Amino acid sequence: MARKRSKSKTGTETPDDPTSGGDDPSSKPSKRKRKSRSKKKTTTTTPKTATTKTPKKKTATSKTSKKATPNARQAEEERSAAATTEATESQELGLLADLDVGVEVGDLDLSADEAINKLLTETAALDDSPTGEVQVVDIDPADEVEPVVENVDVDLSDDLDEADARERLIAEALAFVEGEEDIPQEASDAEDAGESSQDGSDLAAEVPADDAPGESTDSNDGTSSEDAARFKIGPDALAALKQLRQQGLTTHLGDDVLDLGESGTPEDLDRLLAATLAYSEMQEAIYRVPVSVRRGRRWKGMAASIVFLVAAIVAVSPPAFVLPDPPASLTEADRLYGLRVTLILQSQQVEAFRTREQRLPDSLADVAARLPGVRFVKSGNRLYQLVAYTTAGEAVIYDSSAPAPEFAAISRTWATTRAGS
């Protein structure tokens, strides 16, 4: 495979990347010939740049169509061939008959990722519908040459629709690059004007000549060696291409076809391809989540909030029908009653002791059972008092000489109960 060198849009010459499907259209006519399976005519306009060797910044518009990228590359190559034929007439031209595809390539010194990211932002604003006509605009203020609009009909083959063809091209490009040598950038400037057959001269033997109408093959033999030295694939573009291939993006074009029209350098093509593929992925990711899901989340959140609020209200102040019958609770009267019964029961222990011993006990420790919270006060050999306190601190006294009427009533009730049990 003869080596080719294509001039980048900044004026630097980079090796031609055959996988991009096209050479620098501004450098030489595309000689790459492919087996045509279908024809596509695309009308493009290319400017005739002035004789300048300074790096230029060209605007390029990347247009996507419904065809695969290889078709665009083929079309681009053919258009490049036609443009290059014009450009070779002027020795001092940079032959940067780049198509204005609407995207500023910018500084090609950027790394592959940076270039791709830049292209992504710019490509996102582009109109996807191909117009079939590309207008090249030279934005270099230093360029005093008025661009000449020229319509060039090229035939685009879609043989690159097939995956195996794309794979083949990519493999060829990678194999070509591996043994490539760097060619000084200064030599490329001097040889710009002399580039007559740039595209596909090294591939001319692989593709029938009748598939590339409008191409001039007269200068193929004479400039093949020069072309090999002039076209060079930059390392950034190669890295980007390799990454694309590893990610499978080179075979994941789907229905989106990158139609670059009049192609730029292979490096530009790679970047534009990557940008378009990334844009397609981004669009797919955006539209993956249906709008209805987002709306559904809102009403679900509102409904959940309302239900939580109702649950909190019911928990704090439950309605009557939710509450069951309340359990029994102790009252002060119940506690006072229990206190008096305790004193009566304790007095029974003292009376039992006196009945057996015929005397009063000296303390409650002498009796058989002692109830908690009761004090024994002996006021003589025959009289005593039992004292207990309520929860409020009030003292309740049981006087053995004259018990209170409440104690008598309780005693009668319990005696009656015991008699009946």
Place this chain on the structure above:
Amino acid sequence: MKVLGSDRRGLTAGDMVIALAALSLVFAFTYPTLRARSFRGLVDATVWEVETMQRAARGVFARTGSWPEPEAAGVIPSVLSSAFPADSALTRATHTLQWSRWEVVEQVEALTAPVLPAEADALPDSVRARLVSVVREVGGIVIHSGNDNLLAELLARYGTDSSFVRDTMWTLVVEAPGS
């Protein structure tokens, strides 16, 4: 461009939040009823233990003529251990059982022999009954609990004629059968 719908299956975060909110609402409505049922279960279990101990103590009294010896709270008398075979302790999470015993003094009438007059034609003196103090024992089942509602439920179930509440204790006086 073709709109790709989400093909995720299963519950989303919104569905989980709604389910959680619904569960919280159901819990708020049912929690008071569940708590009341739980308390009823506790009361029934405590009453069962009291009745078991009372029945066992009365059986011992009927066999031996005396009540079991009193024990500390949570300690089951040996003669009553058969009533609680799977549990040697009377300590529960909500309450503690205790067997107690007290003495009570009752005044009973005691008939005395009549006094014959010295003269044959004199009328005999009236027979007067004497009140005699008789000491007997009664048993007691005490429930120690800090749950006033439980003590109140026991007091309401057994009545104030045979039980009373003092501080954190509910006491049931167990009488001998037929006494």
